[in-house]
Amino acid sequence: MGSFTFHRSERLKRQKLIQELFDKGSYFYLPLFKVLHLALPPAATQHQVLFSVSKRTFKRAVDRNRVKRRIREGYRLNKHNLDPVPQKLLIAYIYTGRQIVPSAEVHPKVAASIEKLKTIYQPRKTTDA
Numbered sequence: 001m002g003s004f005t006f007h008r009s010e011r012l013k014r015q016k017l018i019q020e021l022f023d024k025g026s027y028f029y030l031p032l033f034k035v036l037h038l039a040l041p042p043a044a045t046q047h048q049v050l051f052s053v054s055k056r057t058f059k060r061a062v063d064r065n066r067v068k069r070r071i072r073e074g075y076r077l078n079k080h081n082l083d084p085v086p087q088k089l090l091i092a093y094i095y096t097g098r099q100i101v102p103s104a105e106v107h108p109k110v111a112a113s114i115e116k117l118k119t120i121y122q123p124r125k126t127t128d129a
Contacts, residue, residue, distance in 0.1 A: 006076040012050040012090055021050070021090045028116060032101065033071075035113045036092040039121065044088035049075060053095045067095055070103045074110030081114045085121045 012018060025038035040048075051071050053064040071093050082089070093113070 004076055004080075006072060006079075010046055010048060012048040012092065017048065017090055018050065018092075021092055025090065025092075029096070030109055030113050030116070032095060032097045032106065032109050033113060034094040034096055035117070036090075036094070037117055037120070038090045040088040040090060042087070047079070047082055047089045047091060050090075050092040051075075051095075052092065057095075057098060058100075063100060067097075067100055067106075070101075070106045071095065071110060073103065074107040075114075077107065078111040078114050081111070081118060085118055086123060087121055089117065089121065091117070 012021070021036055021038045025036045027034055027036045029035075051068045053067045055064065058064045058067065075093070093110070
């Protein structure tokens with residue numbers, strides 16, 4: 001079981017990587033989220049994550065920050081489930097909900113997105129017959 005921290009180095013901040021994620025990455029939808037993902041080269045040391053909330057939907061910065069804080073906390077508590085994935089990933093969580101939902105609803109959705117990412121990037125087991 002990994003540590004339940006979220007270091008600065010885990011945040012996706014480099015403009016070049018963000019642009020690459022949005023240009024070349026794949027995505028899927030879950031209730032409340034659009035999740036973009038892209039595998040990093042083998043030399044990468046850790047997953048990097050971006051959290052985004054629409055300014056059009058939530059006019060007040062305090063509301064956007066509250067939603068991002070809840071998503072970030074859900075990721076922090078569930079990121080250890082990504083450990084079996086052999087590749088490191090770029091991940092972007094884009095909040096698509098129209099209201100601020102409680103943490104009790106956000107955390108299971110983030111956990112479900114991590115499980116889906118794990119199934120996408122899990123190496124296929126081949127059986128030689």
